[in-house]
Amino acid sequence: MKNIMGAWIQKKNIDKRRVGELITRRGSIQTPFFMPIATRGAVKHILPEEVRSLGAEIVLGNTYHLWLRPGSELIARAGDLHRFMDWSGPILTDSGGFQVFSLGARASERFGVNGVRLSEAGVEFVDPENGNRYFLSPEISIDIQLDLGSDIIMVLDECPPYPCTREYALASLQRTTRWAARAFEHFYKKIKEGGEKYVNDRPLLFCIVQGSIYEDLRVESVKQLSGIEFSALGGPDSGWDGYAIGGVAVGEPRETLPDILKWTVPYLPEDKPRYLMGLGRPEELVNAVNAGMDMFDCVIPTREGRHGRLFIMKSQNTNFKSQNPNKTKNTKAQNENNNEEEGSFYETINIQNERFKEDFTPVDPLCDCLLCTRYTRAYLRHLFSVGEPLAGRLASLHNLRFYMRLMEKLRD
Ligand SMILES: [Zn+2]
Known part of the structure; x- marks a missing residue:
């Protein structure tokens, strides 16, 4: 299968800091960059043209929230998320996993039910707003993000809580790899079904590195994700379009972030964009950029x-x-x-x-x-x-x- 060539162009390096350009089907984005968060299809209080004039070239939409309300199928009927919210630039959507795991506990408190039930197939959860049950799998997450018209799609990962034991973190990252492989296969199946035009104009697909606060597990996670037999699953040999580091804004001590970056970044491919999910404060962004990360999002500024x-x-x-x-x-x-x-x-x-x-x-x-x-x-x-x-x-x-x-x- 043909891949979009040059999805990531590196312009210069300043020590480990990378300055470049990420090419998506809806335009290119100068890296490193920060994504304003349009959780429910709006950056709170701010119009899309204002978001653009602030210097943002991409926004982030939350799969979980948009899937539940108003529903990804409704958004697909409106055209896609770009048309629905009137943002013509690139959109990155998360997989929904982070919110499923973090908001599930809230449902347990409110409805006295087990908020999150995890299995190999996927994750069953309760909407903390109304008690309705939902099921999210790696395949369903891809379908939702395709319905939304996302330009950068994240695979569903299991986001283990902090603290968690090494045994749990290992089992969890292995599941995350299996889920990532399923998401990859499903993604390229759907892309091919969309026809040649879609193949040449497809969204990018990113995987998510887990492994909690354990050095060897972070490395293991990168190795497993990059070692997937991509062509056997129907996608390009080049594999993932980008790598995200997940499980870093889950309550772990802030001092562990530099370590996680130090352990993980050297194993990430040089020629792919790197996304640090959900962080952080300005000094954390500076440190992460200086450690070689390219993409960020965080609710802190708003x-x-x-x-x-x-x-x-x-x-x-x-x-x-x-x-x-x-x-x-x-x-x-x-x-x-x-x-x-x-x-x-x-x-x-x-x-x-x-x-x-x-x-x-x-x-x-x-x-x-x-x-x-x-x-x-x-x-x-x-x-x-x-x-x-x-x-x-x-x-x-x-x-x-x-x-x-x-x-x-x-x-x-
Ligand atoms: Zn000002």
């Missing part, structure tokens, strides 16, 4: 923004050497102290703090976003204090722009 916490770049010229994560206090400590968080290249402020009441300067004088070019800290603080919805919108715009500027600087 979620923090809605709570009045804003990221501020300290200087226009920073060399973005790797940051010491231990130097940054976590958000909880920051709330308790109601004080600024200190990273070496940025800080955060809580705009609801009394001291901004008569601060008529921009949130970040170096930022070119709508908030910083038109409004003052005092105005934003006022909006938050009286509960105006515009507050969360302006803060989200700014924080997303901060993340985009950070990625621009890392590409420069």
Whole structure:
């Protein structure tokens, strides 16, 4: 089978940092990049053209949420997710697995049922909103993502909780490999059924590396995934279009991330894009880019923004050497102290703090976003204090722009 050639073009290396371009059927994306999250088909508070003007070239949609509401078949009838939400650029969708496992516990609490039942066939789970039962398998996840019209499709993986024993992590990653092989086979079967035009214009398919916090298991996971007999399963010999590192935002200590990257990255193919799923804070992104990762997504900029916490770049010229994560206090400590968080290249402020009441300067004088070019800290603080919805919108715009500027600087 023909493969899309040059899905990933590497332009230059700065030590381990990779600057390049990822080609999808809906256009190319400069790497490294950050994906704003359109969980339910919208980036919260922000229109697609605004997302684009912030510098984003791709957004992430959540398979789990869109499948349950409004339903992937409804979205397919609307055309696809691009038309439904009016975003013409590339979309990456996750497999739904992460939410199945993380939200299943919530269903157990609410409905007193076993929220998640895992088997070799797939995973049965209960929708925590209404108690309805669903079944998700590697094949069904591919079908849903094809219905959504996703341009980068993730295989269904089992995302083990933290902490988990080595035995459990091993069994889980082996299942993840078997599921990945099934997803690969099913994906190429569906692509071929779509005809030649579809074959030449197909979405990309990424696998997900698991292995929890165990060095040998992370390596084992990469080896198993890249060792699949791809052509025997009906796909190209070149295999996966990209590799994601999963199971890293599940409550493990933040100090383990550099280790997981150190163990895993050297085994990832040089010529494929690498996606760190669900992370992170700005210094974690810098460290991951410096470790050789290319793609990121995280709810932090918009979620923090809605709570009045804003990221501020300290200087226009920073060399973005790797940051010491231990130097940054976590958000909880920051709330308790109601004080600024200190990273070496940025800080955060809580705009609801009394001291901004008569601060008529921009949130970040170096930022070119709508908030910083038109409004003052005092105005934003006022909006938050009286509960105006515009507050969360302006803060989200700014924080997303901060993340985009950070990625621009890392590409420069
Ligand atoms: Zn701004």
